[in-house]
Amino acid sequence: MTAPGGARPDHPQDLTLREQARAIATGELDATELLEATLGRIEERDRELNSVVDRFAAESARMLSEAPDGPLHGVPIAVKDMFALPWREPRDGSTRNLTGVAAGESSVYRRLRDAGAVVVGVTNMHEHGAGSTGHISAYGPCGNPWDPARCSGGSSGGSAAAVAARLVAGAVGTDGGGSIRYPAAYCGITGLKLTWGLVPADGYTHAYSSMSAPGPMCRDAADTRLLGEALVGRPLEPHRAQRLRLGHVPALWEDVDPEVAAVCEAAVDALREAGMTVTEVELDGLEHVRIATVLRLTLEDAAAIPPQVARDHEPELSPIGRALSKYRSLIPAEALVRADAVRAQVRHALLDACATADVLVWPTVAAPAPPIADTSVQLPSGTVPADYSNVRMGGIANLTGAPALSAPCGFTQAGLPVGLHLITHWRDPERLLDVADLLEQATGRRHVEAAPPLAQKATV
């Protein structure tokens, strides 16, 4: 039997996260064999991608030997390079993190461990989380499994690429300005930015951020729910999504690559045919969301890093990272006050919108993954940097703190994945998974089961 896209269902790495967990629990799959298969597949398949930058054969074997009987017992998970592990200090995609987070037990580590999971590796990321492409990193650029010459996204690009390439069935990312959702869209996986504060921030390099939240990244909604439950430490109960109201926000469908817009509109049609009602919803304040997000992010970063540390670290930064760290010094304080006014405006606007729609929808990114060699994207309005385009689409979830998700919803003619963006009320991250699950059902699961060319090669 061959799975859609040529994946091999007989190989434990091609099982979903829940299938791996279930097979281990029933004794059909030996957790030690799964761990070895995971390490082997990373070794062979990741050379083209550079998605997993550190692997832990000894530490993960030790975690497995001590793993409790939890919902993820024995399942290998990769984590972004932003979380302290007992044996490793996070580096933020750089030579070191600048906020002084040492090796230790981060909350993300503890919650994975308590669920029985095994941390098998650390994933690549955009330097200090300051980009949506993933091509700037002290570890080198991270390739996209659908086309390794293209960006995997950022800043959680390694986590997305590792899941899409079937190196791991689940990974943890973080999202301060769209950093889970953009890579999820670029790589064709499901990525959930949880409501701000749902996962404790200790041992997280950006714990100071009022914008950033960790979240699960998996192939489909059910796996994302399972890993998300481990991270938040409570069930994310499924509910029927058929009767929910989907709010179509016209302004965020403007200036989108026509092919991307068509794929996303088809996904909205599929949800409508599955029973959801679709209405148009306006959101106030959108015209300044992009700059408000960028200002808040960059100035929170600047404030969190001691000046001397920043100066000492300067020679280790990429030329772009170094220059941008200086550029922050030129931003007038009044701009931040104004950004916070926009933030309040958008938070009220989202709350108002939630009265007329249960979930709001637009494309996750306006254009598919750009080439690593040139990270600009072509939009109807012209050619712009991907970062500039992306933050317009994703920043609202970070300014508001609300949960948001990118669900795979199709492909361009060139075979690049497209993601559908969903956002909802602060209290209901589960609802996003319900809608993503409905979308999978309505489209025959063909988008979540498609495997990239790299995963179709006969490998370990």
Next chain:
Amino acid sequence: MHEDQFAAFVRTALARAGVEMDETDLAVIRVADAVYGPDREALMAADLSGTPLEHDLDPSRPPSGPRREMAR
């Protein structure tokens, strides 16, 4: 070579903050400002009077209480 107004501003402003700058820095900053500068200027010029204030902002939950607006 005569330094343009933008370069002079960047060099002077960074020097006042005790930050050194080279030509690569300036080139990147110039691009970044060309991309984000217009949006920042639009934000600075925007009439935000009447927008709600949220001094007790908690990103984990929606805004609470009655809307208080920025002074006109």
